[in-house]
Amino acid sequence: MSSIELVVFKLGEEEYGIEIGFAQEIIRIPKRITKMPDMPSYIEGVTDLRGRVIPIIDLKIKFGFEQTERSVDSRLLILDLENSLLGIIVDDVSEVIKIEEQAIERLSGEISGLNSNRIQGIARINERLILLLNGLKMKSELLMK
Amino acid sequence: MIALEGIESCKTLAEFLANLIPGGVVFGLVDKNEFVWVKASDTFTIDFFTVGNKLSDDTTTMCAIHEKKVLTQDIPRTVYGKRVSIVSIPVIDDNSEAVGALTIALPKLHPVAAAFEDFAPILAEMFHEGAFLYMSDLTKIAYTQPSEKFDMPSIPVGYELDKTDIAYRVIHSKQPIIEEIDASRYGEPLNIANYPLYDDNENIVATLGIVTPKKTAVTLREMSGNLESSLEGIAAAIQQLATSATVIHSNEEILNSDINEIINISEQINEISAFIKEIADETKMLGLNAAIEAARAGDAGRGFGVVAEEIRKLSAQSKSTVPKIKQLTDIIKQKVSEASEKSTRSLDASQGQAAASEEITASIEEITSMSGELSNIAKTL
Numbered sequence: 001m002s003s004i005e006l007v008v009f010k011l012g013e014e015e016y017g018i019e020i021g022f023a024q025e026i027i028r029i030p031k032r033i034t035k036m037p038d039m040p041s042y043i044e045g046v047t048d049l050r051g052r053v054i055p056i057i058d059l060k061i062k063f064g065f066e067q068t069e070r071s072v073d074s075r076l077l078i079l080d081l082e083n084s085l086l087g088i089i090v091d092d093v094s095e096v097i098k099i100e101e102q103a104i105e106r107l108s109g110e111i112s113g114l115n116s117n118r119i120q121g122i123a124r125i126n127e128r129l130i131l132l133l134n135g136l137k138m139k140s141e142l143l144m145k
Numbered sequence: 146m147i148a149l150e151g152i153e154s155c156k157t158l159a160e161f162l163a164n165l166i167p168g169g170v171v172f173g174l175v176d177k178n179e180f181v182w183v184k185a186s187d188t189f190t191i192d193f194f195t196v197g198n199k200l201s202d203d204t205t206t207m208c209a210i211h212e213k214k215v216l217t218q219d220i221p222r223t224v225y226g227k228r229v230s231i232v233s234i235p236v237i238d239d240n241s242e243a244v245g246a247l248t249i250a251l252p253k254l255h256p257v258a259a260a261f262e263d264f265a266p267i268l269a270e271m272f273h274e275g276a277f278l279y280m281s282d283l284t285k286i287a288y289t290q291p292s293e294k295f296d297m298p299s300i301p302v303g304y305e306l307d308k309t310d311i312a313y314r315v316i317h318s319k320q321p322i323i324e325e326i327d328a329s330r331y332g333e334p335l336n337i338a339n340y341p342l343y344d345d346n347e348n349i350v351a352t353l354g355i356v357t358p359k360k361t362a363v364t365l366r367e368m369s370g371n372l373e374s375s376l377e378g379i380a381a382a383i384q385q386l387a388t389s390a391t392v393i394h395s396n397e398e399i400l401n402s403d404i405n406e407i408i409n410i411s412e413q414i415n416e417i418s419a420f421i422k423e424i425a426d427e428t429k430m431l432g433l434n435a436a437i438e439a440a441r442a443g444d445a446g447r448g449f450g451v452v453a454e455e456i457r458k459l460s461a462q463s464k465s466t467v468p469k470i471k472q473l474t475d476i477i478k479q480k481v482s483e484a485s486e487k488s489t490r491s492l493d494a495s496q497g498q499a500a501a502s503e504e505i506t507a508s509i510e511e512i513t514s515m516s517g518e519l520s521n522i523a524k525t526l
Contacts (some may be wrong), residue, residue, distance in 0.1 A: 005436075007433070007437065018438075020437055020440040020441075021440070023437045024437070025434045025437060026430050026433050026437070027430075028430075072426075073426070075430070093430070093433055093459065095433070096436035096437065096440070114288055
């Protein structure tokens with residue numbers, strides 16, 4: 001029986017998960033974020049992470065949330081998407097969990113198509129539903145027009 | 146002098162006059178040295194003037210017979226029991242020998258004594274608590290006049306003056322005396338005024354005394370005294386009350402500042418718990434990063450992953466204490482603010498108490514001064 005490990009974080013009230021292989025690290029939201037001109041509104045800017053310049057993406061703006069304010073628990077989750085580093089702003093990274101493959105419900109093609117294949121499935125843990133982000137799709141969606 | 150033949154005419158005249166002379170009179174006819182005829186008025190008599198009584202040589206009558214001239218003498222009370230004037234007129238026979246005398250005795254009465262029965266009953270009733278009037282001669286009580294409200298049965302007519310009696314002292318000092326005496330002597334407090342009375346020759350012959358009870362005045366004075374001392378007691382108690390109100394006031398102030406300090410301390414506890422939360426957040430992040438790192442390391446990172454999991458659990462535990470601490474400090478704050486409110490209320494109450502006791506003190510002072518006035522009035526009664 002195969003299992004996968006997920007980094008679980010919150011966007012608003014909802015819990016999202018991404019395979020741990022796409023995660024590099026979690027840091028506090030940097031004080032200095034350099035704005036860049038002519039960028040989509042969800043690109044917050046860029047910051048320096050130990051000598052590498054990485055873009056910062058406000059995922060809630062990208063996903064069309066109405067409430068996008070941050071709290072003391074907001075964090076920057078650094079993702080490593082096929083050697084491209086980028087940071088996404090999330091409302092609290094809650095845990096790293098290991099779940100069985102069969103606990104993940106794959107979405108039907110129609111539903112998946114409606115949200116541009118961003119969510120590859122839903123993990124059910126007890127009463128919790130965790131939306132599973134498609135890491136492979138993320139890079140093209142976030143960094144390419 | 147009277148001729149022997151005129152004697153019968155004199156007797157007739159005397160019989161007729163006896164009851165016409167104000168104050169009364171006693172006529173006596175002496176033959177040689179013996180009363181042979183006596184005529185006394187209804188209101189005045191002398192026991193010695195009795196037919197058959199013999200006179201000694203030192204009497205006015207015998208002196209008049211021996212000296213063959215009319216003699217007038219004042220006889221003190223000690224001789225006949227009352228002051229009298231004696232007039233003796235010798236009776237002469239044909240040979241110009243004095244064979245007897247006609248003796249007239251007139252009561253010698255001070256005008257005040259004579260009027261006593263007229264003015265005393267009226268005067269006695271004029272006093273609020275009644276009065277007892279009396280007159281004494283030089284040795285004993287001669288007249289008494291009680292009032293309806295007040296009498297002194299222990300001082301009857303004939304009472305022998307004692308040297309402690311005021312009348313006795315007036316007679317010997319020749320000065321009027323006005324004195325208050327307490328209840329120890331006559332059973333109630335009295336005011337006694339006594340005045341000497343003089344005869345025409347400026348000799349003291351009697352005293353006039355007036356006794357008024359002082360019961361009301363003394364009772365009033367005692368009551369005002371009691372009132373004053375109770376008021377002093379009350380004033381002292383109020384003073385104590387005011388003092389304790391001040392103590393309560395300062396205690397409440399201390400309590401208030403203690404309460405503020407407790408509020409500060411719970412604020413500090415909250416700051417510390419915020420710091421704990423921060424550390425827990427940081428630890429959680431470290432744990433998550435460690436877990437990510439372990440996963441990226443694959444099998445080699447498995448042991449590290451376990452440690453990372455433990456770290457995350459610890460951070461979750463320490464973080465969970467934060468809301469508990471917050472809850473506790475919130476309860477502390479709430480309780481403390483309740484206590485503060487109560488203390489403020491009792492502070493207000495104690496201020497009210499202090500104000501009230503000041504008011505009472507002012508009233509008491511007023512009453513005290515009134516009772517002082519009352520006492521002064523009582524003293525003058």
